[in-house]
Amino acid sequence: MQETQITYYKTPIGIAKITGDKNGIQSVSVLDDDVVAAELLNQTVPFCLQDCVIQLEEYFKGKRASFGLTVNPKGTPFQIKVWKSLLKIPYGKTKSYLEQSKTLGDTKAIRAVATANGKNPLWIIIPCHRVIGSDGSLTGYAGGIWRKKWLLAHENPVKQQSLF
Structure with missing residues (x-):
């Protein structure tokens, strides 16, 4: 049995806890408590998690729109x-919970779909932050609505219009 590895990565919106092994990344979650010991943030990243840290860093720098x-x-x-x-919702776009339910073939499953989104273990990598209410509201997000708003703004920044 492969031993699960853990690392921590400081993002602009909180400390990410990343777990996984040679079979893949199992979870990426954001911690509400920023009090993570400095030695945890400065530890050597396990080999199986290095690519995840690199790709998250690129995402937050605006240099990555999808994860590989x-x-x-x-x-x-x-x-x-x-x-x-x-994973089919493009970077910088949103979809409502109802639209996601339709995509899955059952509009009556909207609550079950929303519940499954809330249990998404791969924060940002599986972009549940791109799902919004039918009225455009930023409903439900395990990482907190303020993070959802930040992520959507990060992916779709308001472009300054030229005056000339």
Whole structure:
């Protein structure tokens, strides 16, 4: 059995905790408590997690719009189906929970889809932050609405219009 590795990475919106092994990244979560010991942030990143840290860094610098990682999230078959559908939402775009339910073939499953989104273990990499309410509201986000708003603004910055 492969031992799960853990590392921490400081992002502009909190400390990310990354777990995985040679079979892929299992989870990326954001910690609400920024009190992570400096030695944890400065530790050597395990080899199996290095690419994830590099790609997250590129994302936050605005140099990466999609991730090329092997992922291995743990979930039910339904959750995994929902999470795979999130990967089809383009960078800088949003989709409503109802639209996501339609994509999955069952508009009545909207609550189940929203619940599965909330259990997404791969923060940012599987972009559940791109799903919004039908009225455009930023409803539900395990990392906090302020982070969802930040991520959407990061992916779709307001362009300054030229005056001339």
